[in-house]
Amino acid sequence: xxxxxxxxxxxxxxxxxxxxxxxxxxxxxxxxxxxxxxxxxxxxxxxxxxxxxxxxxxxxxxxxxxxxxxxxxxxxxxxxxxxxxxxxxxxxxxxxxxxxxxxxxxxxxxxxxxxxxxxxxxxxxxxxxxxxxxxxxxxxxxxxxxxxxxxxxxxxxxxxxxxxxxxxxxxxxxxxxxxxxxxxxxxxxxxxxxxxxxxxxxxxxxxxxxxxxxxxxxxxxxxxxxxxxxxxxxxxxxxxxxxxxxxxxxxxxxxxxxxxxxxxxxxxxxxxxxxxxxxxxxxxxxxxxxxxxxxxxxxxxxxxxxxxxxxxxxxxxxxxxxxxxxxxxxxxxxxxxxxxxxxxxxxx
Numbered sequence: 001x002x003x004x005x006x007x008x009x010x011x012x013x014x015x016x017x018x019x020x021x022x023x024x025x026x027x028x029x030x031x032x033x034x035x036x037x038x039x040x041x042x043x044x045x046x047x048x049x050x051x052x053x054x055x056x057x058x059x060x061x062x063x064x065x066x067x068x069x070x071x072x073x074x075x076x077x078x079x080x081x082x083x084x085x086x087x088x089x090x091x092x093x094x095x096x097x098x099x100x101x102x103x104x105x106x107x108x109x110x111x112x113x114x115x116x117x118x119x120x121x122x123x124x125x126x127x128x129x130x131x132x133x134x135x136x137x138x139x140x141x142x143x144x145x146x147x148x149x150x151x152x153x154x155x156x157x158x159x160x161x162x163x164x165x166x167x168x169x170x171x172x173x174x175x176x177x178x179x180x181x182x183x184x185x186x187x188x189x190x191x192x193x194x195x196x197x198x199x200x201x202x203x204x205x206x207x208x209x210x211x212x213x214x215x216x217x218x219x220x221x222x223x224x225x226x227x228x229x230x231x232x233x234x235x236x237x238x239x240x241x242x243x244x245x246x247x248x249x250x251x252x253x254x255x256x257x258x259x260x261x262x263x264x265x266x267x268x269x270x271x272x273x274x275x276x277x278x279x280x281x282x283x284x285x286x287x288x289x290x291x292x293x294x295x296x297x298x299x300x301x302x303x304x305x306x307x308x309x310x311x312x313x314x315x316x317x318x319x320x321x322x323x324x325x326x327x328x329x330x331x332x333x334x335x336x337x338x339x340x341x342x343x344x345x346x347x348x
Contacts, residue, residue: 006047006048006049008022008023010047011040011043011044011047011049014043014047015039015040015043017036017040021036021040022040025037025039025040025041026040026041026044062121062318063118063119063120063121064093064094064095064121065094065095065096065097065118065119065120065121066089066094066095066096066097066120066121066122066123066124066311066314066315066318067096067097067099067111067112067115067116067118067120067122067123067124067125068082068085068096068097068098068099068123068124068125069098069099069100069101069108069111069112069115069123069124069125069126070082070098070099070100070101070126071100071101071102071103071126071128071129072100072102072103073098073100075257075258076257076284076287076288077257077284077301077303078126078303080303080304080307081126081150081151081303081304081306081307081310082098082307083304083307084303084304084305084306084307084308084309084310084311085124085307085308085310085311086307087307087308088307088308088311088312088315089311089315092315094121094315096124097115097118097120099111099114099115101127101128101131102128102226102227103128103129103130103225103226103227104128104130104226105128105130105131105132105133107128108125108127108128108130108131108136109136112125112136112137112140113136116140116145120145121146121318122145122146122147122148122314122315122317122318123137123140123145123146123147123148123314124147124148124150124310124311124314125137125147125148125149125150126149126150126151126152127149127152127153127154127194129190129191129192129194129225129226130192130226131154131194132192132193132194133156134154134156134157135156137157138156138157141157141158141159146159146314146317146318147159147314148160148161148162148310148313148314148317149161149162149163150162150163150306150307150310151163151164151196151306152192152194152195152196153194153195153328154194154195155195160310160313160314160317160327160329161327161328161329162306162309162310162313162328162329162331163195163196163306163328163329163330163331164196164301164302164306164330164331164332164333165330165331165332165333166195166196166199166200166203166333167199167200167202167203167206168203168332168333169200169203169283169299169301169333169335170199170200170201170202170203170204170207170253170255170299171203171204171206171207171210172203172299172333172334172335173203173204173253173281173283173297173299173335174203174204174207174208174253175207175210175211176281176297176335176337176341177251177253177279177281177341178207178208178211178213179343180279180341180342180343180344181343181344182250182251182279182344183213183250184216184219184247184248184249184250184251185204185208185219185249185250185251185252185253186219186220186221186242186249186251186252186253187201187204187219187220187221187252187253187254187255188221188223188235188238188252188253188254188255188259188263189201189220189221189222189223189255189256189259190222190223190224190225190255190256190259191222191223191224191225192225196255196256197255200255200283201220201255204253218245219242219249221238221241221242223235223238223259225256225258225259228258231258231259231262232262232266235259235262235263235266236266236269239263239266239267239270240270243270243272243278248278249278250278250279250344251275251278251279251280251281251341252267252278252279252280252281253281253282254280254281254282254283255282255283256282256283256284257282257283257284259282260280260282260283260284260289260296260298261282261284261288261289261292261296263280263282264280264292264296264340267280274294274340275294275339275340275341275342279340279341279342280296280297280340280341281296281297281298281299281340281341282296282297282298282299283298283299283301284296284298284299289336289338290338292340294338294339294340294342295338295339295340296338296340297335297336297337297338297339297340297341298335298336298338299333299334299335299336300333300334300335300336301331301333302331302332302333305331306331309329309331313329
């Protein structure tokens with residue numbers, strides 16, 4: 001008999017136990033003694049038994065698989081979120097299928113359609129930069145698909161959401177620069193209408209107002225995050241415009257990890273020194289931030305925790321454990337000070 005044909009009843013017959021006992025032993029039930037569990041597990045390994053997950057899914061009425069749609073898997077911040085999602089899914093016996101939108105709204109829709117067709121139990125999604133309208137998600141939610149938004153969220157969809165306190169993060173970053181003597185702070189951001197962009201700009205403006213610094217629209221430079229080539233091109237253009245103005249900025253707040261690291265390279269390329277000519281602070285969790293030259297001051301976001309909490313909320317919805325209201329959970333952000341935002345008076 002090959003491992004392809006081994007069933008619970010075959011194991012029960014061979015071990016002279018009931019199929020119920022075999023099933024409970026494999027599920028590590030407290031009702032079964034450790035001796036019996038060890039005996040069953042040893043035999044299962046010997047004959048190459050694999051549970052019939054399809055049959056189990058049909059019986060339970062769910063696939064025990066969730067879909068996860070992200071912007072890009074090569075993003076360090078996103079990778080940390082995925083670690084949190086994966087850990088929680090594993091702890092509760094769920095698998096995940098990861099798909100990338102590549103910041104395209106059309107690609108995002110295709111990802112979601114494909115995942116839904118695959119029979120996922122629920123969807124975790126961080127909308128693409130291009131996604132201003134989430135009608136495609138609203139329709140699936142109305143059809144009964146559990147959905148949780150993470151990192152980038154939308155008010156259009158009444159589902160659980162897990163994000164960072166972006167406004168506080170931008171406030172802390174801007175205030176830090178102001179306290180270090182910088183008064184002309186430019187912002188390099190995305191062109192998106194999603195929460196992360198809106199909230200970070202709001203935090204920046206709030207900090208300026210709090211310290212009596214007038215807001216200047218010309219210091220805000222939206223960039224294209226659709227792909228690496230477009231980002232670099234738009235960042236280079238933004239930096240050239242800023243540094244050729246009559247009154248050049250003395251500091252930059254970069255509102256995403258992609259912008260932060262690319263911006264540092266472009267500033268060097270244009271022949272400026274950080275922080276001697278212009279200070280820089282960004283939003284990133286990359287370990288690279290410490291190793292950059294100079295080391296990059298950043299707003300840290302709890303990415304791993306965000307992933308784990310988002311997964312927990314989704315699985316609770318799937319298993320109908322979450323019957324409460326649907327709040328937005330904002331995780332705390334913190335300022336990590338490094339050399340790129342060194343105080344003006346401390347420069348040599």
